[in-house]
Amino acid sequence: MKKVAFFDTKSYDKIWFDKLNKNYEITYFEEKLNHHTAKFTEGFDAVCAFVNDNINEKAIQRLRSNNVQLIAMRCAGYSNVDIKAAYENKMNVVRVPAYSPYAVAEHAMGLLMTLNRKLHKAYNRTRDFNFNITGLTGIDLHGKTVGIIGTGKIGSAFINICKGYGMEILAYDLHPSENLNIKYVDLETLLAQSDIISLHCPLTDETKHILDEKSFKLMKDGVFIINTSRGALIDSQALLDALNSGKIRGAGLDVYEEEADLFYEDNSGTVITDDTLSLLVSKPNVLLTSHQAFLTEEALHNIAEITLQNLDDFFDDKDLPNEICYLCDKNLAKKGCRGTKKERCF
Numbered sequence: 001m002k003k004v005a006f007f008d009t010k011s012y013d014k015i016w017f018d019k020l021n022k023n024y025e026i027t028y029f030e031e032k033l034n035h036h037t038a039k040f041t042e043g044f045d046a047v048c049a050f051v052n053d054n055i056n057e058k059a060i061q062r063l064r065s066n067n068v069q070l071i072a073m074r075c076a077g078y079s080n081v082d083i084k085a086a087y088e089n090k091m092n093v094v095r096v097p098a099y100s101p102y103a104v105a106e107h108a109m110g111l112l113m114t115l116n117r118k119l120h121k122a123y124n125r126t127r128d129f130n131f132n133i134t135g136l137t138g139i140d141l142h143g144k145t146v147g148i149i150g151t152g153k154i155g156s157a158f159i160n161i162c163k164g165y166g167m168e169i170l171a172y173d174l175h176p177s178e179n180l181n182i183k184y185v186d187l188e189t190l191l192a193q194s195d196i197i198s199l200h201c202p203l204t205d206e207t208k209h210i211l212d213e214k215s216f217k218l219m220k221d222g223v224f225i226i227n228t229s230r231g232a233l234i235d236s237q238a239l240l241d242a243l244n245s246g247k248i249r250g251a252g253l254d255v256y257e258e259e260a261d262l263f264y265e266d267n268s269g270t271v272i273t274d275d276t277l278s279l280l281v282s283k284p285n286v287l288l289t290s291h292q293a294f295l296t297e298e299a300l301h302n303i304a305e306i307t308l309q310n311l312d313d314f315f316d317d318k319d320l321p322n323e324i325c326y327l328c329d330k331n332l333a334k335k336g337c338r339g340t341k342k343e344r345c346f
């Protein structure tokens with residue numbers, strides 16, 4: 001039986017992997033995968049990793065020297081994997097490109113609805129039998145313009161939800177979709193005309209700080225910002241400044257650029273030294289969740305099922321439809337390196 005080292009394990013991961021796994025000996029580590037913990041992988045054939053593992057060049061070299069053959073990401077985003085180093089070290093990487101776009105899109109709308117109608121405050125008030133509604137005024141979302149940055153699987157699921165609310169849609173994407181029947185505009189126009197801006201693009205060199213000081217200046221006063229994608233899409237200090245200036249009506253954040261050492265852990269007994277995060281959390285119009293937009297039963301089931309299928313495909317020497325490859329990703333492959341050896345990059 002092939003051996004899999006499973007990093008950053010939480011109880012909700014184990015439920016589904018234990019239920020669906022038949023072919024692998026899985027060892028669950030609570031530690032995140034990084035160049036230090038990669039030493040645990042001696043004797044393992046594959047690792048299974050998640051969004052806040054730090055899979056840099058040193059970690060990959062250590063995995064390689066331990067004869068690990070595959071990095072199976074149990075998530076869609078892979079900005080935490082040095083895929084160039086993986087390519088150079090001939091380390092295959094697979095991921096779960098889609099497990100439930102609805103889970104993330106519904107969470108994005110949950111953040112917007114909660115912030116707008118101040119449901120988090122109402123909940124606290126009524127639990128204390130405080131039935132005063134002063135300060136809880138929101139706006140109608142019907143008729144408002146929502147600007148969607150990134151109209152892939154999650155972005156288009158969110159667009160459908162927004163359409164149901166009777167909202168006007170503006171979109172920006174490097175590769176506009178012809179099937180969505182929405183208006184694409186350039187980024188500046190989207191920033192200037194939207195009442196709500198929701199981020200659904202991946203984190204890349206081009207999208208890092210796509211919302212920065214300059215972009216906040218272009219926005220309407222009273223805009224809502226929703227980020228369920230990756231923290232570093234937003235320059236947190238610029239967001240803080242825009243919140244302080246009163247520009248922003250509310251910010252719903254499921255991700256934060258410096259989340260890696262904090263999210264998914266109980267830090268309630270710790271003094272948080274990240275002052276930007278502390279200040280963001282202290283704002284009455286900021287709602288922060290801990291990278292949990294994916295967390296539905298359906299998504300966890302699909303993540304386990306697709307990850308185990310990716311492992312089977314790899315070890316059974318089959319096509320690897322969910323492979324991530326540096327050359328393909330950067331469009332550097334001459335003919336696309338897929339197809340040379342089955343549907344695999346190398």
Ligand code: NAD
Pocket residue numbers: 076077097098101104149150151152153154155172173174175200201202203204206207228229230254255291292293294295
């Ligand atoms: P996707 O690949 O289906 O869609 C991404 C879209 O972004 C594509 O249409 C792509 O063309 C567009 N894009 C790429 N670069 C761009 C750029 N520079 N400017 C504008 N648009 C650009 O991905 P998806 O499944 O919709 O996921 C989107 C993101 O959501 C992921 O990258 C991941 O970071 C995040 N995510 C978060 C959670 C969570 O729990 N919070 C869960 C899953 C995914």
